[in-house]
Amino acid sequence: MVADVSAAPHAPAKRRSKRGPAVWVAMYHSVSECPDDPYNVTVTPACLDRQLGWMSDRGLRGVSMRELLAARARGTERGLVGLTFDDGYADFTSCALPVLYRWGFTATVFVLPGRLGGENGWEPLGPRKPLLDVAGIHRAAAAGMEIASHGMTHLDLTKVTDEVLHSEVHDSRHLLASITGTDIGGFCYPYGYLDERVAAAVRLAGYRYACAITPGPEGCGDFALPRIHVGTADTPARLALKRRLARLFGRTVEAV
Incomplete structure (x- = not known):
């Protein structure tokens, strides 16, 4: 579930003078044929295929956040689009993976280790x-996808105690590391909600970046990377418009 503010009437963000192009990150959730979608978090496999095809036709390649940020560090991020899938739905492996494989794209899957299966x-x-279980996480990782944390149980972290915040942020990272056998570098704020306390906890837990929706409090940098919500209504024309507007409204990952 996400608080979608993609179409909110924010004032244009002040542009920063930085090297290289700004790139954008697409925020997906569930991929299935389910027509009952009150939160606008589901796209069909055919819709995802059209959207990724639109990217490919324009010389864009979808990649995980891990790959995107590594490319940015080298100054080679041009032509890349970050692909993220929140909540760790089980349909990622059955419905999204085949489409990603068809286009040669990778993605980051933000999962909830406190709700496995x-x-x-x-x-x-x-x-x-249903949500991913351990076998599903292994399958996604084996396919080259980045596994990252969405907290333990999908709570609004701005409203929890320090003890719960530590568990949601710190314990989820270590549990996922024990499942995957690899370091977990990424975090995603449930609902996109964060404040300075939450961002600081994520940084102290050892993550290298965190995804939000809007850039977050001043100074968060890579610990509040903005994204663009993508839903089933996003035709190629709508995606093209969102891409053009992303930088104007501060919804891109700036170069370093």
Whole structure:
């Protein structure tokens, strides 16, 4: 579930003079044929295929956040689009992976290790959808996808105690590392909500970056990377418009 502010009437962001192009990050959730979608978090496999095809036709390549940030550090990020899938739905492996493979793209999957094999209980409306289990995480990682944390259980971290915040941020990273056998470098704020306390906790937990929706409090930098929500209504024309508007409204990952 996400607080989608893609179309919110924000004032244009002040442009920073930096080297190289600004790149954008697409925020997906569930990929399935489910028509009951009150939160606009589902795209069909055919829709995802058209959207990724649109990117490819324009010389763009979808990559994980890990790959995107590594390319940015080298100054080779031109032509890349970050692809992220929030909540760790089980349909990622059955429906999204085949489409990503067809286009030769990678992505980051933000999973909830406190709900492995469970369902999307944080959404009061809409259908119950299964979440990735350990086997699903292994399959996604084996396919070259980045596994990253979405917290333990999908809470609004700005409203929890320091003890719960530590568990959601710190414990989720270590649990995912034990499952994958690799370091977990990325975090994603549930609902896109963060403040200075939450961003600081993520940084102290050892993550290298965190994804939000808007840039977040001043000075967060890579610990509040903005993204563009992509839904089933996003035709190629709408994607082209979102791409043009992304930098104007401060929704891109700036060069370093």
